[in-house]
Amino acid sequence: MPATWSEYWRPRRAWFRRAEKGAGLPDADALRGMKIGDVPLVFWTLANWSGWISQNLDHPEAVAELPALQAYLDRVLVLAPDYFFGMPHVLAGSLLCFRPRMLGGNPEEGKKQFEEAFRISGGKMLIFRVVYAKYYCRSVLDEDDFDRTLKAVLEAPADLFPDYQLWNEIAMRKARHLQEIRDELF
Numbered sequence: 235m236p237a238t239w240s241e242y243w244r245p246r247r248a249w250f251r252r253a254e255k256g257a258g259l260p261d262a263d264a265l266r267g268m269k270i271g272d273v274p275l276v277f278w279t280l281a282n283w284s285g286w287i288s289q290n291l292d293h294p295e296a297v298a299e300l301p302a303l304q305a306y307l308d309r310v311l312v313l314a315p316d317y318f319f320g321m322p323h324v325l326a327g328s329l330l331c332f333r334p335r336m337l338g339g340n341p342e343e344g345k346k347q348f349e350e351a352f353r354i355s356g357g358k359m360l361i362f363r364v365v366y367a368k369y370y371c372r373s374v375l376d377e378d379d380f381d382r383t384l385k386a387v388l389e390a391p392a393d394l395f396p397d398y399q400l401w402n403e404i405a406m407r408k409a410r411h412l413q414e415i416r417d418e419l420f
Contacts, residue, residue, distance in 0.1 A: 259301055265309045273314045277322060280307055284325060288332055300337065304329065320354030323347045324362050331369035341373045358395035360387045360405035367412060377420050384409040 268276060283303055290296035307329070310322050330344030348366045355362060363383050371380035387409040395402055412419070 260305050265305060268306075268309050268313065270313045273310055273317050276306055277310050277314075277317055277325075280310065281321075281325060284329060288328070291332070297337065300329070300333065304338070315350075316354050319359050320351035320362070321359075323351035323354065324365055327351065328365055328369045331373040339373070341370060344373070345370050358402075359398065360390055360394070360402040361408070363387050364405045364408045364412065367409070372419055375420060377416075380412075380416070380420075384413055388413075 280303060283299070287296045287299055287303065307322065307326060310317065311326060315322055324347070327344040327347030330338075330340045330347060333339035345366075348362065348370060351359075351362050352366075357363075364387055367380045367383040367387075371377070371383060387405055390402065390406075392399070392402075
């Protein structure tokens, strides 16, 4: 075991340094250096990065980062598509739904990504349904599916997924909030 944190991570991050060396998209050879052990760090970085982009879609410099984010996510989907109960599919679905078509958006493909996450999680991660309602249902203007999805979240049993009960409680709060602002969304 290496003596320090940096000694441990330095060799493992060499792929990332190579990927970020040039401007624009990360190099495919460098991305192949990402290994399964890198997935947690990369995935949670991507989750936050995509959140920042989605909050700044009116800024061209944020939108310009989407292809790089997608390249890293594509590698995560190759290495560990079932990571955290299929959450990489939720991120992929969100990206496909909140991006305009001219920037690679595709709500139909996004829905397939969400459905894969629902399958992997056994439908127990309610937050996946909330994100689906927020991004997919809104992107295709399907108010009925939006309502059904949020109602199912709110009617789910409290003990649906005991080890992740906090996640599901947060999902229920977010579902109630989306219901409250429904008229603003559609």
